Amino acid sequence: MGYDPLKESLFNTQLLIKRKTLSDGTVLEEFSFDDPDVEKDLKRLDAYEKQQATKNLQFPKHSVREPVDRRQNGYSSVTLSELVEKYTAERISRKAWTENTKTENVSAFAKLVSIVGDRSIDAITREDATRLLTLLQKMPSKRGGTLSANVINKKIGMLSSLYIYAIDNHLTEYNPFKSLQITVDDRPEDAQDAYTLDELRALFNPGYFKIDRARPSRFWIPILMALTGCRPGELAQLEVDDIFDIDGISCLHINDLMQRKSRNAIRTIPISVELTRLGFLRFVDQRRQELESDKKLKDKRLFRELSPNRPKKAGAVSSWWNETHHKHCQVVRTSLITRGRVTKKRHVSLYSLRHFVQTKFRAEGIAETISAEIVGHDKGETTGYKTYAKGGQLKPLVEAIKVLDYEDALANVPVWP
Incomplete structure (x- = not known):
């Protein structure tokens, strides 16, 4: 041959x-x-x-x-x-x-x-x-x-x-890979765990979690995940035009032009009082002004330092957070937890901020349709929850986001100048 x-x-x-x-x-x-x-x-x-x-x-x-x-x-x-x-x-x-x-x-x-x-x-x-x-x-x-x-x-x-x-397409009649998957004992939500409040206090400790004007994605993507439940890849693709007001309510929009996990990911999320306090809207306005003052600047993304060609849009932030930041804050990513006779592997990462939001919504009794609308899951068959476009319809989401209480974990995070 x-x-x-x-x-x-x-x-x-x-x-x-x-x-x-x-x-x-x-x-x-x-x-x-x-x-x-x-x-x-x-x-x-x-x-x-x-x-x-x-x-x-x-x-x-x-x-x-x-x-x-x-x-x-x-x-x-x-x-x-x-x-x-x-x-x-x-x-x-x-x-x-x-x-x-x-x-x-x-x-x-x-x-x-x-x-x-x-x-x-x-x-x-x-x-x-x-x-x-x-x-x-x-x-x-x-x-x-x-x-x-x-x-x-x-x-x-x-x-x-x-x-x-x-x-x-009538090219063959047999699928040798049909039903070949192996059994998974863990439930899907056990694949990654939510952070504890003590871990969040360490990760958002101002001694380590600081403002980096050259790499604002390292500051804002973790905070946005903690206060919206968004996926990191969705946030990495936000443009200045994706932040706007609806009947006086400031919102961010995950749209159909982005690379996204599914159709359910398209949604509008109210910006919380805490996000406003930390200066997120001020940061967006600064980005808007940069575009207006420099007509040659075509990149409208909020986080222009991230490579648009990377398969995982927030990969650079995830790598920094999961490896460098975890190490500095002495937060263990993978450990074994024993309860009685059961030993379980516990794994935390940047994605655990999203899991914290979902866990908090469940603990506070937020309706599943409302929670799904915020985090971008399947919203079920209730037409009223398929999409939110007006201020009155956004009110349930505004109230739900208020339960994202991190006690003192975010209290000392620096405010964007």
């Missing part, structure tokens, strides 16, 4: 290749792993796949050949790489994927192609799918240990969606 770029790269990473010649002269090759050193090989494979995922869907070709002509075997003539190209083009044309979602899916598809080869989509068996699942369960996580069940299920779900597309 010669040495194509894929094989050369795999030889360079010292992955094993099993080779077998059939009676008809066809050569079969597949990748396998040295079991005693599987973690090292998995790291090499992951690094290779990430490199492949950046090459505009140029997936490896002919890494495995079928022993007989696909059509003689009744196989589809569509290969995995061809299916991926069709599926990706369809999702992009329908604007169903953000850049971040595209990158995640491409990486998952590259893993499959790299491991089982670029074969007919009908030639991928349940055994192949299970093999990939096993490798994902052994793959190291960036945080240490192995990938979580939720991450693994997400990757398998992407591959299942690929085959669902193929079935819907």
Whole structure:
């Protein structure tokens, strides 16, 4: 078969290749792993796949050949790489994927192609799918240990969606990844925990939490999350025009032009008295004045220091908060909590500010429809809560936000000058 770029790269990473010649002269090759050193090989494979995922869907070709002509075997003539190209083009044309979602899916598809080869989509068996699942369960996580069940299920779900597309378009009849996800014992809300008030006092201690005029996102995104429950990526995309008054009530708007988690994320949130006290509206006015005074300035975002091309829009703030700021404030991110005979893993991060808001709303008895409208969850079927556009309709949200009482945790936070 010669040495194509894929094989050369795999030889360079010292992955094993099993080779077998059939009676008809066809050569079969597949990748396998040295079991005693599987973690090292998995790291090499992951690094290779990430490199492949950046090459505009140029997936490896002919890494495995079928022993007989696909059509003689009744196989589809569509290969995995061809299916991926069709599926990706369809999702992009329908604007169903953000850049971040595209990158995640491409990486998952590259893993499959790299491991089982670029074969007919009908030639991928349940055994192949299970093999990939096993490798994902052994793959190291960036945080240490192995990938979580939720991450693994997400990757398998992407591959299942690929085959669902193929079935819907009459390219195949079988989905080898159907119902392959592993069981997750933890409830979704247990994936990350809310901060305690003591942790918030430490994280918002003015000795460490200071105003940085060059990087206002580090100051405002954590505060906005604590007082609105917004996602960090939503706040990172706010523009000056997304802050406005409705019947005398100052609001911020998460709109349909942003990259967002779902349609439910589009919403209008009243700005609390506490946010006003800390100088958020003054900061917005300063940004507005900068735009008016410099006509060449086209970037209307509140946080222009953040890269607009980064897949995770608030990634720079999350990294600083989760690593540097946590360390300075001596707040432990991951710990084990034992209650009686039950030991639970507790994990906190920037996202825990959003979880604190949701926990507070539940504790204070705020109606689920109101809470969902503020944090951007599914609002149910009640039409009156689908959207808020007038001051009178905003009043329930204004009252709900008042329960976000942090006692003295935010009392000493510096006020924006």
